[in-house]
Amino acid sequence: MSTPALAVDAAGLCRRYGRRWALVDVSLQAPPGCVVMVTGRNGSGKSTLLRILSTAIRPDRGTARVAGFDVRRQTDAVRRRVALLSHHSYLYEALTALENLEVAARFVGVPAGREALEERLAAVNLADRADDPVSTFSAGMRKRLSLARTLLRDSAVVMLDEPYGQLDPPGFRLVDRIVGSLRDRGVAVLVATHLLERGASLADLGVILEAGRLVWSGPAAELPSRARLDPDGEGGA
Amino acid sequence: MSALAAALRKEALIQWRSRAQLLAVYLFGAASLLLFSFAIGPDSAALRQHSAGFLWLALLLSSTLSLAESFGHEMENRAFEGLLLLGAGPRSLYYGKALSNWAQLSLVGIGLVPVMVVLYDAGTPRIPSLVAVIVLGTSGLSAPGTLYAAMTAQARARQTLLPLLLFPLVVPVLLASVKASSLVILGDPMGQMGSWILLLVAFDLIHWSLCGLLFGRVVED
Amino acid sequence: MSLPAAPFPAEDRTLFWPYALAALGLALLLWGSSWGLFVAPAESYMGDVQRIMYVHVPTAWNALLALTFAFGCALAFLVRGSWRWDARLEAAMEVGTVLSALLCMQGAIWAKPTWGVWWDWDPRLTTTAVMVFAFAGILTLRRFVDDPVKRAVWSAVATVIAYVDVPIVYFSVKWWNSLHQHQSSPETVSKAFHWPLRINAFGILFLMSGMIALRARLADLRRQGEMAPPLPEPGTVALGGAR
Numbered sequence: 245m246s247t248p249a250l251a252v253d254a255a256g257l258c259r260r261y262g263r264r265w266a267l268v269d270v271s272l273q274a275p276p277g278c279v280v281m282v283t284g285r286n287g288s289g290k291s292t293l294l295r296i297l298s299t300a301i302r303p304d305r306g307t308a309r310v311a312g313f314d315v316r317r318q319t320d321a322v323r324r325r326v327a328l329l330s331h332h333s334y335l336y337e338a339l340t341a342l343e344n345l346e347v348a349a350r351f352v353g354v355p356a357g358r359e360a361l362e363e364r365l366a367a368v369n370l371a372d373r374a375d376d377p378v379s380t381f382s383a384g385m386r387k388r389l390s391l392a393r394t395l396l397r398d399s400a401v402v403m404l405d406e407p408y409g410q411l412d413p414p415g416f417r418l419v420d421r422i423v424g425s426l427r428d429r430g431v432a433v434l435v436a437t438h439l440l441e442r443g444a445s446l447a448d449l450g451v452i453l454e455a456g457r458l459v460w461s462g463p464a465a466e467l468p469s470r471a472r473l474d475p476d477g478e479g480g481a
Numbered sequence: 482m483s484a485l486a487a488a489l490r491k492e493a494l495i496q497w498r499s500r501a502q503l504l505a506v507y508l509f510g511a512a513s514l515l516l517f518s519f520a521i522g523p524d525s526a527a528l529r530q531h532s533a534g535f536l537w538l539a540l541l542l543s544s545t546l547s548l549a550e551s552f553g554h555e556m557e558n559r560a561f562e563g564l565l566l567l568g569a570g571p572r573s574l575y576y577g578k579a580l581s582n583w584a585q586l587s588l589v590g591i592g593l594v595p596v597m598v599v600l601y602d603a604g605t606p607r608i609p610s611l612v613a614v615i616v617l618g619t620s621g622l623s624a625p626g627t628l629y630a631a632m633t634a635q636a637r638a639r640q641t642l643l644p645l646l647l648f649p650l651v652v653p654v655l656l657a658s659v660k661a662s663s664l665v666i667l668g669d670p671m672g673q674m675g676s677w678i679l680l681l682v683a684f685d686l687i688h689w690s691l692c693g694l695l696f697g698r699v700v701e702d
Numbered sequence: 703m704s705l706p707a708a709p710f711p712a713e714d715r716t717l718f719w720p721y722a723l724a725a726l727g728l729a730l731l732l733w734g735s736s737w738g739l740f741v742a743p744a745e746s747y748m749g750d751v752q753r754i755m756y757v758h759v760p761t762a763w764n765a766l767l768a769l770t771f772a773f774g775c776a777l778a779f780l781v782r783g784s785w786r787w788d789a790r791l792e793a794a795m796e797v798g799t800v801l802s803a804l805l806c807m808q809g810a811i812w813a814k815p816t817w818g819v820w821w822d823w824d825p826r827l828t829t830t831a832v833m834v835f836a837f838a839g840i841l842t843l844r845r846f847v848d849d850p851v852k853r854a855v856w857s858a859v860a861t862v863i864a865y866v867d868v869p870i871v872y873f874s875v876k877w878w879n880s881l882h883q884h885q886s887s888p889e890t891v892s893k894a895f896h897w898p899l900r901i902n903a904f905g906i907l908f909l910m911s912g913m914i915a916l917r918a919r920l921a922d923l924r925r926q927g928e929m930a931p932p933l934p935e936p937g938t939v940a941l942g943g944a945r
Binding site: 632635650652695 | 847852855864
């Protein structure tokens with residue numbers, strides 16, 4: 245199977261929630277191995293965009309092909325090639341960290357044996373809490389577990405919605421390492437975040453959303469200067 | 482097929498971890514049986530006569546608790562959506578959940594039999610037949626119940642909506658199960674069990690297929 | 703399935719025909735009912751009580767028709783995905799539920815002087831009562847779901863399941879009741895009484911159709927109010943920019 249030319253090819257995406265248009269006419273293109281940083285204020289549509297591209301929700305208008313498949317008509321094919329780290333942890337409170345990974349691993353078809361999963365937990369520094377129920381976890385630990393869950397399968401596109409949220413500085417570095425290694429393996433990564441400097445150094449392409457519209461896209465290095473997320477703060481033009 | 486196996490394993494894990502909840506539902510069912518007997522009065526003959534009815538009422542009420550709770554775990558952190566996004570088909574998730582609910586309700590039902598025997602003097606030598614009726618009847622509650630539980634878990638006023646939607650739908654199950662159970666407990670001189678069992682089987686077949694077919698529409702956006 | 707993003711254009715379709723239909727229906731209903739109540743001869747056995755049949759039987763036919771139409775709308779919606787079918791589903795369900803509730807009341811009014819009890823567990827009426835609760839439940843569900851798309855899909859699914867259940871409910875009640883004394887419902891009508899019956903049947907049919915059309919229009923308008931205004935087409939300037 246030939247690799248698709250573009251990992252993400254979206255055009256004119258629109259999505260409504262009730263009376264409000266959350267996304268208006270957003271287009272995005274990303275080749276494999278490209279790291280895209282999606283930024284914007286709260287409520288600008290970052291999560292909505294990622295949710296549409298990962299097929300969690302359907303666009304009201306526009307088209308999107310992710311990993312070579314149409315998000316509307318070939319939803320299953322997209323889901324098998326894409327991973328989403330969402331605001332919601334997707335975890336079962338009653339199960340342990342290991343069991344949560346095991347459940348996901350079985351659906352995905354990767355080795356679900358104790359050793360294999362403990363390795364994955366070790367990669368996110370949760371090996372010592374493998375048998376503790378998630379209900380006892382702090383927010384940062386849940387985030388790391390969700391991260392491990394996201395990386396279970398070899399995906400063509402990985403989408404991280406606010407991956408740095410709730411993490412401590414070692415956690416930040418963990419995310420950076422993960423994004424870097426994904427990029428090295430030719431995986432396209434979409435990162436929605438408002439940590440501008442972090443994202444700019446990490447990403448290749450930058451995209452700014454405002455009120456659901458795409459107001460700028462270009463090289464990620466230019467992001468901190470382009471984005472004025474905090475006009476009354478210290479961020480300058 | 483492996484998706485169904487994965488779904489069943491997930492259900493087993495969750496059920497095992499939250500087994501206290503099963504006990505709570507059972508206690509609720511037993512308490513209901515006690516309360517019903519107070520509503521009728523200490524007339525042993527009348528109690529025995531209507532014991533099947535009370536058993537199934539208690540099971541019906543218990544089912545609203547356990548069905549609603551079955552999706553509580555899934556909606557807390559949107560774990561269900563997480564599984565869908567992994568590529569798990571809605572159908573396997575439905576059947577996994579429905580089978581798990583069926584098992585749970587059957588256990589509660591079978592567990593309530595001794596309570597019924599004691600409180601209502603409803604002893605019978607034909608316990609296996611009674612168990613069979615309970616298994617068939619709870620199957621009829623579980624199939625549509627799981628679908629509606631998934632629906633109402635995402636809506637407001639979910640506590641009231643689930644019984645409101647489910648109860649009219651499962652009237653045939655109630656009628657057939659009560660009748661069949663009654664015949665087991667009180668005797669079946671005219672051999673009517675067959676038709677009631679047939680009704681239950683027909684209801685189960687129709688709903689297990691129809692609800693499985695429609696489940697995808699209910700949980701996908 | 704993708705529903706159109708923007709509500710379909712709110713053409714001012716004339717409401718003349720629905721109103722006209724409803725008015726015609728009402729006229730027919732009044733005509734048929736007065737014929738049945740005052741002109742037609744009393745039935746030999748039951749006397750004047752039997753006259754309720756002139757409304758009861760037409761109501762029964764039309765209630766089932768309305769709910770069957772609702773089932774059709776639900777299927778159409780699930781297959782075609784057009785908002786119009788959702789509006790018609792809501793309208794048909796409401797009208798069907800009201801007619802079914804009326805049916806139960808009529809049955810009770812007939813039963814009391816005839817059998818001495820308000821309710822005699824007649825299979826048809828009992829099934830109707832179950833249907834009233836089933837569809838009232840779906841109408842309640844609609845009230846508690848905010849997202850129009852979810853609301854439409856869920857009520858369509860619930861309607862399909864509820865409707866498929868109707869024959870099963872009927873047979874189960876019939877068998878259940880057959881062990882007891884089976885009392886007949888006011889179904890038998892001899893030839894002399896056919897005309898008022900037919901007129902009323904058409905009367906209720908037209909009245910019901912007009913009301914469903916009007917109610918569907920209302921449902922559409924409400925939903926349009928809930929959803930965001932349509933986006934400008936791509937290429938045009940929006941958000942107050944100068945052309």
